[in-house]
Amino acid sequence: MKTFIKNIFFDIDLSVNELKEVAAIFHETKHKKGDVLLDIEDNVRYQFYVVEGCLRTFFLDEKCKEHTVQFAVKDWWISDYIGYFSESKSVLTIECITDSIVLKVSKRNLEDIYKKVPKIECFYRKKLEKATVRFQKRILNNLALSAKERYEIFLKTYPNIEQIIKNYHLASYLGITTESLSRIRKEI
Amino acid sequence: MKTFIKNIFFDIDLSVNELKEVAAIFHETKHKKGDVLLDIEDNVRYQFYVVEGCLRTFFLDEKCKEHTVQFAVKDWWISDYIGYFSESKSVLTIECITDSIVLKVSKRNLEDIYKKVPKIECFYRKKLEKATVRFQKRILNNLALSAKERYEIFLKTYPNIEQIIKNYHLASYLGITTESLSRIRKEI
DNA sequence: CGCGACGTTGATTTGCCTCAACGATTGTGG
DNA sequence: CCACAATCGTTGAGGCAAATCAACGTCGCG
Numbered sequence: 371m372k373t374f375i376k377n378i379f380f381d382i383d384l385s386v387n388e389l390k391e392v393a394a395i396f397h398e399t400k401h402k403k404g405d406v407l408l409d410i411e412d413n414v415r416y417q418f419y420v421v422e423g424c425l426r427t428f429f430l431d432e433k434c435k436e437h438t439v440q441f442a443v444k445d446w447w448i449s450d451y452i453g454y455f456s457e458s459k460s461v462l463t464i465e466c467i468t469d470s471i472v473l474k475v476s477k478r479n480l481e482d483i484y485k486k487v488p489k490i491e492c493f494y495r496k497k498l499e500k501a502t503v504r505f506q507k508r509i510l511n512n513l514a515l516s517a518k519e520r521y522e523i524f525l526k527t528y529p530n531i532e533q534i535i536k537n538y539h540l541a542s543y544l545g546i547t548t549e550s551l552s553r554i555r556k557e558i
Numbered sequence: 559m560k561t562f563i564k565n566i567f568f569d570i571d572l573s574v575n576e577l578k579e580v581a582a583i584f585h586e587t588k589h590k591k592g593d594v595l596l597d598i599e600d601n602v603r604y605q606f607y608v609v610e611g612c613l614r615t616f617f618l619d620e621k622c623k624e625h626t627v628q629f630a631v632k633d634w635w636i637s638d639y640i641g642y643f644s645e646s647k648s649v650l651t652i653e654c655i656t657d658s659i660v661l662k663v664s665k666r667n668l669e670d671i672y673k674k675v676p677k678i679e680c681f682y683r684k685k686l687e688k689a690t691v692r693f694q695k696r697i698l699n700n701l702a703l704s705a706k707e708r709y710e711i712f713l714k715t716y717p718n719i720e721q722i723i724k725n726y727h728l729a730s731y732l733g734i735t736t737e738s739l740s741r742i743r744k745e746i
Numbered sequence: 747c748g749c750g751a752c753g754t755t756g757a758t759t760t761g762c763c764t765c766a767a768c769g770a771t772t773g774t775g776g
Numbered sequence: 777c778c779a780c781a782a783t784c785g786t787t788g789a790g791g792c793a794a795a796t797c798a799a800c801g802t803c804g805c806g
Contacts, residue, residue: 498686505693
């Protein structure tokens with residue numbers, strides 16, 4: 371576990387004691403393809419760090435259509451951040467796309483660590499800043515670009531993810547149907 | 559200035575000295591309707607707290623079409639957060655929709671304060687968490703809802719903004735044309 | 747008053763969706 | 777390891793929501 375933690379916080383100098391304290395709040399869990407880590411209406415207590423595998427979060431609308439919010443592969447974090455940060459029930463489902471190993475950490479434990487080890491709070495602030503940049507870019511792309519352009523940018527931005535995921539995962543992330551994605555691919 | 563700062567950080571206990579230090583890095587500026595606080599390709603050094611008035615950020619695509627990313631009224635913050643957090647040139651324009659008074663603060667000064675007054679870092683982390691919730695919701699809305707539904711949610715979420723802004727500001731925020739917005743309004 | 751900016755309405759086009767059928771690939775039980 | 781089913785991806789036809797293009801009404805301001 372400690373080597374995982376060292377890897378996550380590789381750019382922070384942690385004392386032996388701090389490392390121990392931080393490591394204590396992370397818990398490794400293993401999951402099979404198709405497993406659900408968080409279901410709609412659950413309380414969102416945890417966020418997850420991906421050690422191995424691939425997961426996604428998706429929203430199920432009233433027409434039972436899936437909308438993928440996020441993918442996460444090795445070294446990425448994933449949760450229903452609406453529920454996690456606003457202390458409300460989950461609106462998203464977290465699902466394993468492949469067999470996966472994750473480290474889960476509860477919001478409460480993390481907030482406690484922030485007080486004890488301010489460097490960790492700083493780390494998560496910077497993580498949020500990077501996430502903000504990605505969100506803004508995605509909102510901009512959705513506003514300004516066609517389905518084809520969004521697809522091309524996805525390929526450029528996350529070149530290693532397309533091979534792992536299904537057609538309909540990607541289509542539901544781009545906001546189009548599988549048929550449209552198929553036609554776009556044929557064009558290119 | 560100190561009363562402004564007290565208002566911004568109303569939920570944090572700051573000593574007299576801390577308050578003084580924090581107040582020192584904020585600078586009040588006044589602007590006329592139509593003024594541009596940040597232009598494309600500028601360095602993004604500042605974020606802005608709105609004391610009075612209304613501003614927006616927008617992206618100009620290659621077809622010269624505007625896409626509004628964000629509005630900001632009293633007590634809101636605004637910047638090109640892509641440029642601000644990733645230390646890159648601006649891709650957005652910050653524009654005054656009405657005469658406005660803002661407090662500007664540089665990233666560098668803020669980072670210095672984080673070290674001196676960790677409570678301030680905590681405040682901005684929480685601000686980012688709330689922003690993350692809003693971004694996720696907006697991405698979800700764009701994926702799952704029709705133009706009409708997005709408009710109705712905008713009205714519910716920001717009831718005080720519609721009266722201030724132009725038709726085309728809102729249309730470019732919702733990702734539709736002014737004509738479509740006009741037709742949607744007629745329906746309701 | 748007259749001009750320019752803004753909002754509305756109509757006609758037409760278009761990008762993407764829906765529905766349906768059909769290959770291709772994957773998974774599973776015998 | 778094969779046979780078969782289920783899942784997934786592709787293709788075509790037709791439809792719809794919103795875009796585009798164009799014209800006209802309205803408002804605010806010099």
